[in-house]
Amino acid sequence: MSHTSTATAVQISVEDTIGYITLTEPQRRNPLSVKTMRSFLEALTDLSANPAVRVIIVRALGPAFSAGHDLTEVVGRSLDQEREIFAICTKMMQSIHQVRQPVIASVQGIALAAGCQLVASCDLAVASTAARFGTPGVKIGLFCSTPMVALTRAIGRKQAMRMLLTGEMIDAATAMQWGLVNEVTNPETLDTVTRTMAQTIAKASAMTLSTGKEAFYRQIDLAEDDAYQATQEVMAVNAVTHDSQEGISAFLGKREPQWQDR
Template sequence: MSQDSVDTDSKAIEVEVDAPLGVITLAEAKRRNPLSATTMGAITSTLQRFDADPAVRVIVIRALGPAFSAGHDLTELVDRTLDDERAIFAACTEMMAAVHAVRQPVIAEVAGIAFAAGCQLVATCDLAVAGESARFSTPGVKIGLFCSTPMVALTRAIGRKRAMKMLLTGDVIDAATAADWGLVNDVVPDAELSSAVTDLATRIASSSASTLAIGKSAFYRQIDQSEPDAYAIMGETMATNAMTCDAQEGISAFLGKRQPVWTDS
């Protein structure tokens, strides 16, 4: 596995490429991996770099230590101007948008706690796998800072009533509840978490990269549309997808009872 350097003073993340996977690791374990402005900027730029790297077909976001992420770096939110505060949350929004904008599926590998903006990042990722000891919360209400930006991703992942309860109480939910509510896809024994995520990512990466990119983009374009509008948009998407080299190859391979050879085009 090759390790790339990350241009950040804090060295808060580590970046690795082990084709076909690109891995972003939150590396401030002693501080429970806070999402500082620098960290969020580094994640955003790394996602964009992976987006342009043909060797990276799936992206994994994971963390070192007892926490996936405890959320925003609260030291950056004290005694600041309104413009300073706006800049922090703009960086957060940019990072979350980048998760959806990159062509690759992004998988959260969640060990330990994922609180506040950390929970938001899990909810934003395309897929999430949690270790059985993982815990999730949006506890901002307890410190006078309602988790309004985490609410955006959380509500879309688990629905109104469940999200509102988490947001109003700050209660912690366990991994099994997170899976039942749709915040994560799967829960596995802690010792098997890394291998389970690698297996899932590798299986996804075996498909055509161009087809995965088309599908991911299409998912987010249709999800908030009315049903008639979604069908209209997706009908055109499927028609143009069918004209791609890999769709023609995949269909021909299926009909010919052979394995497809992808060109990623």
């Protein structure tokens, strides 16, 4: 099963249980224009509503994953127009956390500014050894303040500040060491490694994955007491679901579970 969205900059497809969102403007280094961000949001919404899709992979064509905002849209605009650009970007990034499926970034090249924000916003990320990451806004007088939100929640403060203040790029190995990506692999194996990770996750109950992802982002910035209060209720409710009872029974009975996603 495969279909394509109307916008040329974003392609959507489904293969088995994995949904793909592909940025398809390689000649422009896949900029996140307002139109592209709206199309991405639409693609994310479409895939999220598809019951067959258990995991979503975000990838891009060409040498760059995404060079960030389309700067031609940022020049000579009114304050309200600038607000619109960053509001749609924020909505897009937050939606990645709000959709029920885990979202994996498959990063083949440079990911800069809002492109780096996109990687940091995804639940997981696999990078090619050719990938580079940076928040170079400081070099052009526009500090990467919104990318900073996702970046500082993915990596430590000192490392984030170094990227933000210097504007210098880091390589894939450094990105993994700092916690921005989960795994680094050769360019020729990037698709396979990302797909294998997605398939491993897709074996779980979709209901269980959705429950866990929502709880993760709800508790992550809470104080420990509040986090435990929130998650103990999530676990109790999860425990009485069909799939939890089936999964535990299957484990105890040494058989494969039959998920019903409820």
